[in-house]
Amino acid sequence: MAAQKRSAGARAPLLLVGTRKGLFVLSGDPGRKAWRVSPPHFLGHIVHHAVLDPRDRRTLLAAARAGHLGPTVFRSTDRGRTWKEASRPPAFPKAAAGETGLVVAHVFWLTPGHSTEPGVWYAGTSPQGLFRSADGGDTWQGVEGFNANPLRTAWVGGMQEAPPDGATLHSINVDPRDPQHLYIGMSAGGAFESTDGGARWHPLNRGVAADFLPQPDPEYGHDVHCLRLAPSAPDVLYQQNHCGIYRLRRPAERWTRIGEKMPKAVGDIGFPMVVHPRDAKTVWVLPMDGSTVWPRTSVGGKPAIYGTRNAGASWQKLARGLPAKDAWWTVKRQAMCADARDPVGLYFGTTSGEVWASADEGRRWRCVARHLPHIYSVEAAQA
């Protein structure tokens, strides 16, 4: 049985590592033990996110900008051997004369569309904008049901609410049962849902704390760090929020804070969150210090992944192989992921340029790359 599982998923794994100075591709052996780091793609560009299309396993998009230059999307249809720039990158509409229009500062997030819509991709930007491509990422159009929504400004707040690197729209989730059913997360703004392909949106934040807002249970304005739909049970959502870890089972609209069961000394603050591809009750997080002035480093300098097998009723520390002390890591929201193998491989990258991997669902960890630039994203794919 184990041999069958291994052979079924034994394609050579890839890790797409977006960094502050370019995109690196880590190629693994089928056993996920040995990893080779590619030379950089787009050296000098900030690559916020790079994703391989799981529908064709050939199309690879990278959201990039250089320090001097405007944001764009690069596309490859041969898994990164050759690249072309999008002929129409995500951009807000030109404002009418006398009015101030929005400007895309950077493309932050990429999500392939539904399996029945080949070529469709979604992109989230800073400031918060949602864009759609129907041609494999070559041309992008704004999802005006969100971007031009009269309530958008109220939802996302003003510049004062923006995180240090800019406010972002991220965590774009497409319901695998329905291409019209979308969830997004924003920092700031909160979680939102559309059931008509993005024409209309409604907030989905009840029960989620927002300690930085005066209202006790606001409708929107929350700070979602990472929102994930469970692939094996798409009515189950999880989010790592600025104010804790939550779970929601639709059609309910009120989130439950499952992070309360984390060890008190660790807390339930962090950025990334990963759901098991086949078990909706298994989730992993990587806690960060959210005390005092928000250091956002591994708590006490002792990094650890925490996993739950029962939807957050209890959590287990998973730190074997990680530094036992003196490791003040930050791991960003796109920088932790799972592969689809059995057992699941977990991966994360630090802002100090290290990539760590576990081939056994987090029980044991190994550093598979170091000395990379500041890591923004890590995505697993299969060659």
Added chain:
Amino acid sequence: MNTVLIPSPLRSYTASRAQVHAAGTTVAELLGDLDRRYPGIRFRMIDEQDGIRPHIKIFVNRGQVRRLDAPVGAGDEVIIITAISGG
């Protein structure tokens, strides 16, 4: 026709050429022509609201221009510079 000097971050659009040619009676027209010749180059310099991006400087005959409706004369030299930005 005008000579346009291209900074190194944008030469991936011009086949590594530091000096190219484009035509226009305003900076907007000239950049539009430049983009027709080298697709995609304009958006890296000019945002969707026609603002010159923060680290881009454009000079016409060594005088800095800050608006795209600034005039360009026949034979004027246009210099595009990426300002220093660290980190």
